[in-house]
Amino acid sequence: MRTKNIVILSGKGGVGKSMLASALSMLFSLEKKTIALDCDVDTPNLAIWLNEEGGKIISTTNSLKPEIDKRKCDGCGLCVENCQFSALIMEKKYPKLNPFICEGCGACKVVCPKGAISLKPVQNGEIKIIMTKYGFPLIYGRLFPGESGSGKIVSKIKEKAEKFIKEKDIVIIDSAPGTGCPVIASVRGSDYAILVVEPTISGVSDMKKALSVVNYFNVPFGIVVNKWDINKRIFKSIEKQFKNKILGKISYNKEIFKAISSLTPIMESSLEAKNEIKKIYLKLLTTICA
Amino acid sequence: MEKICITGGKGGVGKSMFAILLANDLLKKGKKVILCDCDVECPNDYLLLGQKLGKLVGQIYSEFPKIDNKKCRKCGICVKTCLSNAIFQAPEKYPLIIENLCSGCKACGIACPYGAISFYKKRTGRVFLTKVKKNFWLATGLANPGLEETGLIAAGTKNTILRLSRKINPDFILFDTAAGIHCPVVSVLIGCDSAYCLTEPTPMGAYDLSLILELCRKLGVKSKVVINQADLGDKAKVYKIAKKFKVKIEKEVPYSKELAIAYSNGNLLNFWK
Numbered sequence: 131m132r133t134k135n136i137v138i139l140s141g142k143g144g145v146g147k148s149m150l151a152s153a154l155s156m157l158f159s160l161e162k163k164t165i166a167l168d169c170d171v172d173t174p175n176l177a178i179w180l181n182e183e184g185g186k187i188i189s190t191t192n193s194l195k196p197e198i199d200k201r202k203c204d205g206c207g208l209c210v211e212n213c214q215f216s217a218l219i220m221e222k223k224y225p226k227l228n229p230f231i232c233e234g235c236g237a238c239k240v241v242c243p244k245g246a247i248s249l250k251p252v253q254n255g256e257i258k259i260i261m262t263k264y265g266f267p268l269i270y271g272r273l274f275p276g277e278s279g280s281g282k283i284v285s286k287i288k289e290k291a292e293k294f295i296k297e298k299d300i301v302i303i304d305s306a307p308g309t310g311c312p313v314i315a316s317v318r319g320s321d322y323a324i325l326v327v328e329p330t331i332s333g334v335s336d337m338k339k340a341l342s343v344v345n346y347f348n349v350p351f352g353i354v355v356n357k358w359d360i361n362k363r364i365f366k367s368i369e370k371q372f373k374n375k376i377l378g379k380i381s382y383n384k385e386i387f388k389a390i391s392s393l394t395p396i397m398e399s400s401l402e403a404k405n406e407i408k409k410i411y412l413k414l415l416t417t418i419c420a
Numbered sequence: 421m422e423k424i425c426i427t428g429g430k431g432g433v434g435k436s437m438f439a440i441l442l443a444n445d446l447l448k449k450g451k452k453v454i455l456c457d458c459d460v461e462c463p464n465d466y467l468l469l470g471q472k473l474g475k476l477v478g479q480i481y482s483e484f485p486k487i488d489n490k491k492c493r494k495c496g497i498c499v500k501t502c503l504s505n506a507i508f509q510a511p512e513k514y515p516l517i518i519e520n521l522c523s524g525c526k527a528c529g530i531a532c533p534y535g536a537i538s539f540y541k542k543r544t545g546r547v548f549l550t551k552v553k554k555n556f557w558l559a560t561g562l563a564n565p566g567l568e569e570t571g572l573i574a575a576g577t578k579n580t581i582l583r584l585s586r587k588i589n590p591d592f593i594l595f596d597t598a599a600g601i602h603c604p605v606v607s608v609l610i611g612c613d614s615a616y617c618l619t620e621p622t623p624m625g626a627y628d629l630s631l632i633l634e635l636c637r638k639l640g641v642k643s644k645v646v647i648n649q650a651d652l653g654d655k656a657k658v659y660k661i662a663k664k665f666k667v668k669i670e671k672e673v674p675y676s677k678e679l680a681i682a683y684s685n686g687n688l689l690n691f692w693k
Contacts, residue, residue, distance in 0.1 A: 141461075141462050142431065142432060142462060142464075143430065143431010143432040143433075143599035144430060144431040144432010144433055144599075144620075145431075145432055148624070170600075172429070172599070172600035172601045172602050172631070173429050173430055173431075173599070173600060173601065173627075173628040173631060175430075175624040175627065175628065178623050178624050178627060179624070194503065212526065212530065214482075214483075214523075214524055214525050214526055215525075215572070228610075230606050230610060230638070230639060231571075231575075231603075231606065231607060231610065233523055233525065233569075233571075233603075234503065235503055235504070235523055235525030235527055236501065236503050236525075236527050237525045237526055237527035237530060240501055240527045240530045240531045241527075241530045273601065273602060275601050275631050275632075275634040275635040275638060276601075276606070276634075276635055276638040276639070278571075278602060278603050278606070280600070280602040281568065306599075306600060307431040307432075307462070307598075307599045307600070308459075308461040308462060308570075308598055308599065308600070308604075309461045309462065309565070309566075310461050310563075310567070310568055310569070310570045310604065311568040311569060311570075312600075312602070314566075314568055328684075329684060330683060330684035330685075331467045331468075331684065331685065331686040332436070332462075332464035332467050332468060332683075332686075333684075335462070335464065335467055336462040336464065339461065339462055339565065342565050342566070343566065346566060360680055360681070360684055361681065361684040361685065364684060364685075384652055384675065387620075387621070387622060387649070387652035387653035388652075388653065388654075390622045390623065390624070390653065391621065391622055391623065391653045391654035392654075393623060
């Protein structure tokens with residue numbers, strides 16, 4: 131079997147992606163060489179789920195922001211006119227940048243007739259590695275608050291991870307919520323997708339949106355229903371609709387909050403979820419090795 | 421008119437639930453409210469309120485480049501200019517545009533020395549509005565499926581509703597954001613009068629709260645904290661973060677099974693009677 135990249139996504143946030151990613155990484159690592167990637171670079175939580183922190187920086191990431199040389203600028207305003215993101219405004223005869231909405235596209239630099247604009251790299255994030263106590267490495271990225279470019283950080287995590295990945299390894303990719311650039315970058319190139327859904331009308335609606343991204347890339351998928359028992363009617367309709375795509379279900383238990391708060395990984399707790407995730411793991415194993 | 425943002429960094433911490441709860445509180449005080457769902461990749465407020473999207477009140481367009489091969493001399497300047505890597509050129513061939521990667525910045529068109537690049541408009545998002553009941557409107561922004569850069573759709577949704585609000589004249593507009601701290605969240609937070617930052621009493625909730633509070637501080641938006649499912653887990657870490665950022669814990673919402681069921685079925689409209 132060659133390397134398998136397994137991406138975990140859901141559309142809706144807070145439905146159990148990182149919980150499942152942490153548990154599956156631990157289970158896979160008992161039998162195969164495993165590597166976990168936290169590609170939710172806005173709010174990376176996988177390290178906390180594994181009761182780890184810190185790590186070693188293996189890369190920094192940059193975005194480009196324009197710098198205006200007032201000695202060369204004659205205040206013509208062409209850059210302001212041509213910024214499609216309204217990140218530049220005229221203030222006291224000179225253009226002024228709002229760095230928070232600047233996309234770093236460089237249109238202002240290209241249009242400036244005086245050569246007054248240059249693009250300067252600004253650090254927007256970092257990529258770290260932790261060797262976890264479970265024996266597998268975790269690579270995660272972090273977008274700094276107020277910076278832009280999360281999709282590119284995800285692509286860079288994958289690029290940096292390549293040198294740690296060998297033939298036959300299992301790569302678990304924990305994605306961000308939503309369906310935009312960081313999620314698309316997470317799904318691209320994956321061999322299998324796990325969609326996590328909770329039986330709520332919003333959970334199902336968002337999971338289907340995430341599924342459309344998975345289908346766009348033609349990635350085979352399975353579904354895990356988390357907190358399946360909070361609404362059995364909706365659970366049944368998910369079951370009916372996705373039949374053999376369902377990898378398994380996980381029960382709701384308020385005690386999970388206590389386990390999380392004391393930083394006990396699910397697989398080391400005494401929650402029913404532990405056995406349910408083991409079953410999911412076994413089914414996943416037969417599915418991806420088939 | 422007050423513009424309030426409901427955000428939180430972490431997903432699934434109850435942003436939409438709290439936005440509806442807050443709208444309900446304001447309605448009870450006789451205020452006129454627009455709830456604007458700016459989670460344009462996965463908008464859920466209409467589902468939670470058991471509503472249809474309603475009337476199409478705004479369309480958001482981006483402009484994408486098109487290359488005229490009769491004018492193009494294959495110089496490759498457009499390829500070098502595009503920082504989104506959305507233009508690809510094989511040796512000796514005409515450049516190709518990969519629309520999915522294009523941010524719509526138009527830099528390629530400015531850079532082309534032969535005027536070979538023109539632009540065509542394409543709809544990338546829509547804004548809907550529906551009147552839920554007396555004094556209560558719900559707006560929903562929706563990005564085209566598969567769109568990568570959704571920041572412009574979130575910003576466009578907000579601007580459409582700000583324009584329309586002149587007609588409705590509400591006392592409050594509540595902007596419900598996506599999870600995360602990136603462009604679709606930033607573009608909604610900018611210019612709001614204040615923000616409620618939702619979190620949950622877990623170490624993950626506390627860490628993600630620190631990120632969104634830092635973002636609010638950088639953007640100059642006054643923030644308050646709301647802890648959802650406050651009686652489960654451990655609040656100590658959340659309190660510590662709130663103290664560090666000198667922000668107030670505005671509300672603690674306890675876990676409620678009835679609320680969870682109403683939420684799952686999309687029955688929040690009349691839940692807090």
